[in-house]
Amino acid sequence: MKLLLCLIILVFVCLTNAINININQAYRSDDHHILDNDSSMRDTFNHWVKKHSKIYKDSIEIEKRFSNFKDTMKRNIELNSIHRGNAKFEANKYSDLSEDEFSRFYLNKGFKGKPxxxxxxxxxxxxxxxxxxxxxxxxxxxxxxxxxxxxxxxxxxxxxxxxxxxxxxxxxxxxxxxxxxxxxxxxxxxxxxxxxxxxxxxxxxxxxxxxxxxxxxxxxxxxxxxxxxxxxxxxxxxxxxxxxxxxxxxxxxxxxxxxxxxxxxxxxxxxxxxxxxxxxxxxxxxxxxxxxxxxxxxxxxxxxxxxxxxxxxxxxxxxxxxxxxxxxxxxxxxxxxxxxxxxxxxxxxxxxxxxxxxx
CATH class of the missing domain: 3.90.70.10 (Cysteine proteinases)
Known part of the structure; x- marks a missing residue:
């Protein structure tokens, strides 16, 4: 019984790690062709949705968030290339937001300019x-x-x-x-x-x-x-x-x-x-x-x-x-x-x- 429990835990850990690797693999790669593989991107997005417990109201919103996710993926590949390993950019809880949404929700759009x-x-x-x-x-x-x-x-x-x-x-x-x-x-x-x-x-x-x-x-x-x-x-x-x-x-x-x-x-x-x-x-x-x-x-x-x-x-x-x-x-x-x-x-x-x- 203990052996079976250990095996179950091991399988769970392996699956969790595999999901995390799958989500972030494109962010660590300079291969922009990953973005062209819609099936692979869709799988990555679905794993990300599960990991972050995202809930969308309908298929229209799902497609919108998927499109934002792909755009974020592309930006992160570009940022990782620019920083050459000094800094890392990967999938996180904000990855289904457009740049405009992220700016409106999390940045200071009301900053008053010159102090x-x-x-x-x-x-x-x-x-x-x-x-x-x-x-x-x-x-x-x-x-x-x-x-x-x-x-x-x-x-x-x-x-x-x-x-x-x-x-x-x-x-x-x-x-x-x-x-x-x-x-x-x-x-x-x-x-x-x-x-x-x-x-x-x-x-x-x-x-x-x-x-x-x-x-x-x-x-x-x-x-x-x-x-x-x-x-x-x-x-x-x-x-x-x-x-x-x-x-x-x-x-x-x-x-x-x-x-x-x-x-x-x-x-x-x-x-x-x-x-x-x-x-x-x-x-x-x-x-x-x-x-x-x-x-x-x-x-x-x-x-x-x-x-x-x-x-x-x-x-x-x-x-x-x-x-x-x-x-x-x-x-x-x-x-x-x-x-x-x-x-x-x-x-x-x-x-x-x-x-x-x-x-």
Whole structure:
């Protein structure tokens, strides 16, 4: 009986692995002829549908999703070719969405363009120095002389990865994460704060239609602070504002860098901790691992949090320093909810808008 049970488990594991290999084989291949084999593609799509428990209302929607899936397959082959093994793009829960749908549901279509300090309206305020890491040498205002490695997750400054769902609220998640980090830096125990509060009550932004972390901070300050997520849970829908008690006050907020100034961004991450940034995430839909080193634009459409720096030494002759970026698409996306982007050339527009907050 035990032997039979073991055999059943072994068969199940083998079948599961076979399905996963089948789903992603085209993403790892440069052979575009795979896309021309409709029968093979249909099988791959059907396996993917089962794996992600997708339910479609009728045959018309099935064909629409199948067409989107094939388009995603093609884009991923192209992205894998461009990145030459440095980063990987594979099938995931978003693979049946068109580029337009993905942008509408998960990116920040309401981002307001140039932040205020680039228009000369607000001066960048210096951040107070933060000495959490005992014995860690603070970087001065000179040029960077080496690559740096610091992971603030390991120092307890980062709360868990969440999922914004199909609501363009990334800007609220980025801002709320930054307040959570500031609360911990101030010597308090970690708290999960409410994204729904700003989604319902922030008068400066566009709810699920998008917005800007900076104006979320402005709302939090005006409102007397932020409630906890337990008090005011996230629903991923535009709701009616509810007046809850505030758990964490927001005292001040400021920009970290001028656009294009990566040296200051890196020094701030090393000296002060995680930073809220807004980026171009238009190619991130199918990211599954590795370091983004190219093929990422400057059209800002998403907001996230940089939580550290690391160095990829897989090629000793060409080490790559990269940002560790926390996303808000759940732990089943990317590297358990994170993405790595190389430093040095303002990839994905990482310096366009970077902000911090004090509590």
């Amino acid at each position: 205020a300090h680039l228009r000369g309206e607000i001066k960048i305020q210096p951040t107070p120095h933060f000495s959490l890491v005992n014995g860690y040498k603070e970087l001065d205002n000179g040029d960077l002389e080496q690559m740096y490695s610091i992971d603030w997750r390991k120092k307890g400054l980062v709360t868990k990865v969440l999922d914004q769902s199909s609501c363009g609220s990334c800007y609220i998640f980025s801002a709320t994460e930054q307040v959570e980090t500031a609360w911990i830096k101030a010597g308090n125990k970690p708290l999960l704060l409410s994204e729904q509060q700003a989604l319902d009550c922030d008068p400066f932004d566009g709810q699920c239609g998008g917005g800007d972390p900076y104006t979320v901070y402005e709302y939090f300050k005006d409102a007397g602070g932020v409630s906890t997520s337990a008090q005011y849970p996230y629903t991923a829908t535009d709701g009616v504002c509810v007046n809850m008690s505030r758990a964490v006050p927001v005292v001040s907020y400021h920009y970290v860098t001028q656009g294009g100034d990566e040296n200051t961004l890196i020094k701030t991450i090393v000296n002060e901790g995680p930073v809220s940034i807004c980026v171009d995430a238009s190619t991130w839909q199918s990211y599954s691992g590795g370091v983004i080193t190219t093929g990422c634009g400057q059209n800002i459409d998403h907001c996230v949090q940089v939580v550290g720096l690391e160095i990829d030494k897989s090629d000793p002759s060409n080490p790559i320093q990269y940002y560790i970026i926390r996303n808000s698409w759940g732990t089943d996306w990317g590297i358990e909810g994170y993405i790595y982007v190389a430093t040095g050339s303002d990839l994905c527009g990482v310096t366009y808008e970077s902000t911090m907050v004090d509590v």
